[in-house]
Amino acid sequence: MAEADGDEAPVQLDLRSGHSVWEIDSAPEAPRIRLDRDVETDVVIVGAGITGAFLAERLTRAGRAVMVLDRHAPETASTAASTALLQWELDAPMLELEQRIGFGKAAAVYRRSWESVRGIGALLDRLGLAPDFAPRETLYFAGTDLDPTDLREELALRRRAELPGELLDRDGLLSRFGFDRRAALLSTGAAEVDPIKLARVLLDAARSRGARVVSPILVEAYSTSPSSISVRTSHGVEIHGKALILANGYEMPAFVPATIHTIASTWALATKPQPPGVIWPGRALAWEASTPYFYLRTTLEDRIILGGEDEEITDAAARDALLPAKIPVLLAKLQKLLPAARLDVETAWTGFFGETEDGLPLIGPVPGHPRCYAAFGYGGNGITFSAMAAELIAGLLDGRRDPILDVLAVDRS
Ligand SMILES: Cc1cc2nc3c(=O)[nH]c(=O)nc-3n(C[C@H](O)[C@H](O)[C@H](O)COP(=O)(O)OP(=O)(O)OC[C@H]3O[C@@H](n4cnc5c(N)ncnc54)[C@H](O)[C@@H]3O)c2cc1C
Structure with missing residues (x-):
């Protein structure tokens, strides 16, 4: 042996x-x-x-x-x-993955990811248990990595792969979700859970x-x-x-x-439960095509979870020491996106995060x-x-x- x-x-x-x-x-x-x-x-x-x-x-x-x-x-x-956003949309947009591995493979892995999220819901139904699992839409905001034109191309590729989505402009985002952003891809098929x-x-x-x-x-x-x-x-x-x-x-x-894998550090926080009227319609998961990365979701108790701000830090003490500085950065991003949100923090945490090049x-x-x-x-x-x-x-x-x-x-x- x-x-x-x-x-x-x-x-x-x-x-x-x-x-x-x-x-x-x-x-x-x-x-x-x-x-x-x-x-x-x-x-x-x-x-x-x-x-x-x-x-x-x-x-x-x-x-x-x-x-x-x-x-x-x-x-x-x-x-x-x-933070347990169950997304089928991958870290690498299809635009990038297509260049790296070709359309056929990129489409196959995106579709497999879509089926995986659907499969988790079906499995929990079969087990008769729902650990705070809730189907959600996702919003993928234009950012520093993909602008609204790139998002349009991304959507075209996803449609070619028979995946769902529509492009919302600023007016559409404001009227449907109250978010003031240039553009976003709105997709069905995601979910959230308590991990x-x-x-x-x-x-x-x-x-x-x-x-x-x-x-x-x-x-x-x-x-x-x-x-x-x-x-x-x-x-x-x-x-x-x-x-x-x-x-x-x-x-x-x-x-x-x-x-092709590396370890980085990431930070997250949850607000106290928000007062009525703050949480956006449908509670879509939201993330941004930007570096550094930013994302948010809600919990069933009306908290908002924010995360991102990843850095190439592999030393746990250095990672932990940055937590107090990352909290106001994440809160400022929330305030910009959702000015009505209360910024009282319930808890904040940090951890290592494994990534791959693709x-x-x-x-x-x-x-x-x-x-x-x-x-x-x-x-x-x-x-x-x-x-x-x-x-x-x-x-x-x-x-x-x-x-x-x-x-x-x-x-x-
Ligand atoms: C802040 C943060 C936010 C995240 N957000 C999301 C998100 O929104 N959506 C998402 O899908 N993913 C997210 N992730 C990633 C996701 O959490 C991880 O992919 C997932 O939790 C990894 O689970 P795991 O079981 O592989 O690892 P772990 O939960 O770490 O479990 C691995 C276990 O292996 C044990 N182990 C390792 N080596 C040994 C050994 N030699 N002997 C015995 N035991 C051993 C460890 O003790 C550990 O308990 C996030 C991660 C972080 C840190």
Whole structure:
């Protein structure tokens, strides 16, 4: 059996700080399982965030025995910091993606992303649970990266890919939403959610089908071979299985041969609940085609969540120190967009954020490591990508290789 990562220490980052809005009244955690002896299972999933949760739900639904391992309590790492806009529109506009990978592949991945958001809603309907999931429209404002003419071209490409959308000018935006902006693409098909509740609902569904979620437990070494896999944990216990899925979030093990990803820092806040009349009609998710990036959404308690201001900072202390300075910057953007909004902050938080050069996730077989699969949903569509990863990896385990995996390959350049 090949040692996958030799003596390399596991990657451990200080992923986030501050309390996210979801932690204000989050429910008690599910009981945790500990391990004191070696065990066998079918599929080992490393990571009990939203990605591990989608995988565990999907694979137990397919009848597989699953064990999920996490060094933190489930749902408490990057997933708890997420602002949880479930968008099918990707970080890279179709205009940019078409230039990079061609229209056919760009259209395929955009359409797959659209189907993923729709699939999350359908799955929650089937499970009979709605963790604050609500379908939403999105507004994509013209900004420093795309002007109104670019948005028109973007819309033409999306329509060619049979995706929905319309272009609103300043008057249209003002009359329908009260936002004073030059132009925006208005699209259907997105949604919002509470990410902690969503991950819990999925993990609970997996547990009810026999999945074991073990924490806290650090995976220190990975071994793979053509016939089996195993991981060694900080407790000295080994877990053996037939497939290994890496859902470690931004703590990607060093043996994964990915070169197009980086870690950045991002900041977010939630206002106190807004008085009646402030929240815009339909509560569309909104984001801006600008660098730095800015986005907003509401919560069911009438809070407004703002986020963005990303910077290439990989030092947690430097990231945290900037939080007080980022709050007024985000609030000034809200005030400009929505002058009636109350600017009282309920909570603010910050975290690392994994990105790729093309804005797409890293999903699929890990080259050189048989029976090992990557599920890294980096980028602003992380949760949409987690759901996509669960579907694609479930297919791989059943012997079905979806051609979209070529576009998402871990070792693409
Ligand atoms: C501020 C912010 C805003 C965001 N907004 C959005 C948004 O609006 N929409 C969206 O779709 N996405 C958004 N994202 C991205 C999204 O939150 C992430 O893609 C998603 O939460 C990642 O989930 P995950 O399960 O892959 O990672 P995590 O939630 O970090 O879970 C991975 C788990 O793996 C565990 N782990 C790692 N290595 C090991 C090991 N060796 N042994 C044991 N356990 C290990 C970690 O402890 C962790 O719990 C945002 C992210 C941030 C930080």
